[in-house]
Amino acid sequence: MPAPRELDPTYSVAAYLGHKIRRERERRGWTQVDLAGRVFISRARLAKVELGTDPPNPALAARFDKVLGFEDDLKNLAGVLLNSQFRDYAQAYLARQLEAAAIHGYSIVVPGLLQTEAYARALMLDAEAEDPAEVDRYVERRIARQEVWARAKPPWMWTLLDAAVLRRTVGGRATMREQLCKIREMCEPPYVNLQIIPDDTAAIPGSLWLLTLPNGDRGAYTEGFETGAYSEEPSMVARFQRVYDRLHASALSADASMELIEKAIEGYS
Structure with missing residues (x-):
């Protein structure tokens, strides 16, 4: 040997x-x-x-x-x-996300903590088309972050999701149905909530996330295509809190949002 x-x-x-x-x-x-x-x-x-x-x-x-x-x-x-494998601008946010007590955000795609493997892979194949050999590794790392839901005290998560996400077929109809079913399942515990931002309201070009850490410190993260920034500066957090609040005011109720998700699931059947 x-x-x-x-x-x-x-x-x-x-x-x-x-x-x-x-x-x-x-x-x-x-x-x-x-x-x-x-x-x-x-x-x-x-x-x-x-x-x-x-x-x-x-x-x-x-x-x-x-x-x-x-x-x-x-x-x-x-x-x-x-964490070292993620783009530099996301590392601080991802590290804080793992310990956050509360996560509030707006997204134009299903957020990573709620994604299925197939949905995550389809998104990455589009975004990382130049290096598909790395996609499986990236997917594994993203899904591994969902271990936060196994914590004794999982984070409180409130997501505002753009309505277009329900219609945008990522990875095919079967992938979308599986993904929406997972959202429905994830929203059953009281610590995960989701509301849909309807089409007749203004949207922002990217994603926005606000973190509250166990000690009360807060951070704000914004991301577009190949760009992003994380800050714990109180004035920046306050600014993006106002953006989130305006979006939240336009969102459908949790019950109405789930009705839309159920209809979307039927549409992908």
Whole structure:
């Protein structure tokens, strides 16, 4: 059997993460098959993890932590790696989003925390058309962020969604039906709410999100195509709060919004 390929743990976060996993596996006298079975992945996938070529998302890293006794070390490293893959302008917002107590926003697409894999992939294939090989990795990272809903105290989320989202067929009719059904399901708990902005009102060209952190600090994030900005400056947060309030005043009620979603689901059947 060939000797394990040498890996420089200082090369990257992914390499360091893989190095820690392999070193602890070998210290315990386990084969790759032994460890792969304990974390419910294939040996081939584990080999890539240990080489740093296919690093785990936070959910898989947490399984490694449990099996190898690393507390949350690997999960935290995976989180650092996850955030480093997003565009610089979004990193601060995404980091704050994971700890937010409340999330309020307006979007012209289904927001990431509510997306299905198929919907996310279809959006990314359009936006990242020049590099489709990376799409699966991006989708995995986006869906991994939905672990916030498994928290003991999930965030309070109130989304204002542009009505055009219900008619814009992203990824095909089956993908849209699945996505709208997921929105319906996600809105069942009291901490997720959604209202539709009707067509006869003014819209803004992009997305807007307001975060409230557990300590009461607030932040505002705005994003368009290939542009975005996050700020915790009180004057900026206040400015975008006013924008959100104006949009919210024009929104349909939650019940009326769900009726539109139900009709849209029937239309995609």
